[in-house]
Amino acid sequence: MSSRAQPCPCGGGDYGACCARYVEDGLPAPDAEKLMRSRYSAYVQGREDYLLATWHASTRPQPPLLQENTKWLGLEVRRHVPQGERALVEFVARYRIAGRGQRLHEASNFVREQGRWWYVDGSFPGAGKTHASQQQAASNEKPGTARNPAK
Numbered sequence: 397m398s399s400r401a402q403p404c405p406c407g408g409g410d411y412g413a414c415c416a417r418y419v420e421d422g423l424p425a426p427d428a429e430k431l432m433r434s435r436y437s438a439y440v441q442g443r444e445d446y447l448l449a450t451w452h453a454s455t456r457p458q459p460p461l462l463q464e465n466t467k468w469l470g471l472e473v474r475r476h477v478p479q480g481e482r483a484l485v486e487f488v489a490r491y492r493i494a495g496r497g498q499r500l501h502e503a504s505n506f507v508r509e510q511g512r513w514w515y516v517d518g519s520f521p522g523a524g525k526t527h528a529s530q531q532q533a534a535s536n537e538k539p540g541t542a543r544n545p546a547k
């Protein structure tokens with residue numbers, strides 16, 4: 397667990413002044429970008445409870461969500477497009493899994509219901525896969541299996 401005085405995993409300043417307000421204190425994220433950033437920080441810190449709590453009930457997967465050998469390296473938010481009760485956040489997250497560098501480029505869909513923003517699903521610009529199918533593919537993968545990233 398990160399100290400609040402340390403840099404936030406999402407790159408947005410001190411953890412205490414950034415994603416800790418949502419991940420640790422349970423405040424509702426005021427917009428979809430902040431929710432997306434806090435979910436990234438939750439992935440970094442292995443906070444599956446927070447990921448499930450911010451996932452829309454219609455698309456929420458069954459745990460486990462996290463892969464133990466994933467090391468998250470950084471987040472870059474490319475776009476935040478709010479449209480009333482919906483929003484799109486496009487980002488690139490870099491991580492390493494089983495020693496191999498990977499890049500997740502996702503356009504995530506969020507919806508606001510009951511005064512909170514929720515993660516719904518994502519698409520992959522240039523890859524044409526859903527988040528669920530990519531996670532499925534990743535979880536089926538065995539260590540040491542040669543991987544051929546979709547191009």
Ligand SMILES: [Zn+2]
Nearest residue numbers: 404406414415
């Ligand atoms: Zn943050």
